[in-house]
Amino acid sequence: MITQKLLSPGFTNAKTAKNERLSYILYLSPHKQNSHGLTVCPKATDGCINVCLVPNSGRAVVFNRITEARIKKTDFYFSDRIGFLTQLNKELFNANKLGEKLGKKIAIRLNGGSDLDFFTIIKNRINVDVLSSYPNLVFYDYTKLIGKVEKYADHPNYFVTFSRAENNEEDCKKALALNVPVAVVFGGKIPEKYLDHVVIDGDKADDLMIDNRSVILALKPKGSKAKNDKSGFVVR
Numbered sequence: 483m484i485t486q487k488l489l490s491p492g493f494t495n496a497k498t499a500k501n502e503r504l505s506y507i508l509y510l511s512p513h514k515q516n517s518h519g520l521t522v523c524p525k526a527t528d529g530c531i532n533v534c535l536v537p538n539s540g541r542a543v544v545f546n547r548i549t550e551a552r553i554k555k556t557d558f559y560f561s562d563r564i565g566f567l568t569q570l571n572k573e574l575f576n577a578n579k580l581g582e583k584l585g586k587k588i589a590i591r592l593n594g595g596s597d598l599d600f601f602t603i604i605k606n607r608i609n610v611d612v613l614s615s616y617p618n619l620v621f622y623d624y625t626k627l628i629g630k631v632e633k634y635a636d637h638p639n640y641f642v643t644f645s646r647a648e649n650n651e652e653d654c655k656k657a658l659a660l661n662v663p664v665a666v667v668f669g670g671k672i673p674e675k676y677l678d679h680v681v682i683d684g685d686k687a688d689d690l691m692i693d694n695r696s697v698i699l700a701l702k703p704k705g706s707k708a709k710n711d712k713s714g715f716v717v718r
């Protein structure tokens with residue numbers, strides 16, 4: 483049990499702050515950066531882990547408050563799934579009420595730092611069908627799970643983007659064939675086309691993927707680890 487909210491307002495993230503829609507995002511601590519040593523990113527690669535994780539070389543590490551809060555939420559998830567999912571569902575219920583009051587759809591990204599199928603997990607654990615229960619919410623996510631892309635490619639209220647990494651080019655092509663955008667980190671000049679699909683600036687806003695399907699979302703490398711990536715995660 484934790485006292486903080488699970489969903490953070492979109493303005494807490496530079497890119498989500500640029501969203502056209504009022505947005506909320508659930509940040510967990512990526513991969514195995516939690517006390518249980520369990521992953522929330524089943525398809526994480528060496529390249530993306532290196533770029534994404536706060537470094538921990540095994541020595542005592544002092545995390546900043548943001549990382550600590552994310553680890554706390556992830557620990558909550560692994561130690562009390564029902565409690566976590568019940569709280570998450572309550573916060574989604576409240577966001578849906580807010581959307582109703584404002585008369586507009588609110589964008590929700592549940593995998594900010596994770597890659598879980600929360601809709602199936604919530605349905606299985608607490609028997610709530612989130613995708614059909616909250617008409618004032620629209621959901622979006624990045625994923626490296628091609629199975630998730632295939633499952634939700636045509637969903638009218640859940641918009642996924644496949645995330646390219648150094649080892650999943652074939653899955654990128656499968657996603658594009660399903661009309662699903664692919665996010666690619668480009669270290670050099672951004673090309674006009676990649677894998678024969680038009681490239682647009684994916685850093686413009688986080689909810690672009692809801693309105694732009696079957697495109698490449700170009701992302702710039704963020705931070706020195708991404709800029710110095712040698713794994714192939716960043717395309718040069």
Ligand code: SF4
Pocket residue numbers: 512513522523525526527530531534535594595596597626
């Ligand atoms: S880039 Fe995505 S899959 Fe990779 S560690 Fe970060 S959140 Fe997980």
